Amino acid sequence: MAWLFLLLASAGMAIADERLLEVTPETIPGLVLDLRYASTNNITGKALYPEARAYLRPETIQKLRKVAKNLQEEGYRLVIWDAWRPASAQKALWEAKPEGRFLTPPSKISRHNRGTSVDVTLADRNGNILEMPSDHDEFNAKADEDFSDVPKEAAKRARTLRAAMFQAGFSGVPDEWWHYDLRDWRDYEAIKGDEMGAGR
Numbered sequence: 001m002a003w004l005f006l007l008l009a010s011a012g013m014a015i016a017d018e019r020l021l022e023v024t025p026e027t028i029p030g031l032v033l034d035l036r037y038a039s040t041n042n043i044t045g046k047a048l049y050p051e052a053r054a055y056l057r058p059e060t061i062q063k064l065r066k067v068a069k070n071l072q073e074e075g076y077r078l079v080i081w082d083a084w085r086p087a088s089a090q091k092a093l094w095e096a097k098p099e100g101r102f103l104t105p106p107s108k109i110s111r112h113n114r115g116t117s118v119d120v121t122l123a124d125r126n127g128n129i130l131e132m133p134s135d136h137d138e139f140n141a142k143a144d145e146d147f148s149d150v151p152k153e154a155a156k157r158a159r160t161l162r163a164a165m166f167q168a169g170f171s172g173v174p175d176e177w178w179h180y181d182l183r184d185w186r187d188y189e190a191i192k193g194d195e196m197g198a199g200r
Ligand SMILES: [Zn+2]
Pocket: 112, 117, 118, 119, 178, 179, 180
């Protein structure tokens, strides 16, 4: 894999850690990036990432390529809200919402910290983000996988997304329709990221 990192480095792409690759529409064709923690449009009200760049394990990216392709055949584009998350961002989120049902306390390793987890949603063919059961990090009953309390069209989209993610080898969680993990996420160590100097 070393040649690939060299290639990306020479192309001027940022590398957060040698175990991670940058996620772009080049690595996942059709992808839309809407990195909420790189904007103020998140539960902290602050930009937690200095740059709107996303990183994941190569294995995660490979599976997302499959997801994006299958979704495109159904008229949708895959959107990433968050990917690998450094420990510092996890801490900031916990401080904004210290509830263990939804977020991981700084004392534990978040699955996002392993590069094996993603927060995703759907856009139309033109890249417009579609209405889904809830917003990102909207921690209430609309966010869980019981979609009986949300508009039918939104429920249908969330089920389409779920089917595509499961088919590609991801598992989900019951409380957040947007969150998915590689099924073998436990086999990957944390990549804390705060020593990287890039600030994320
Ligand atoms: Zn998540």
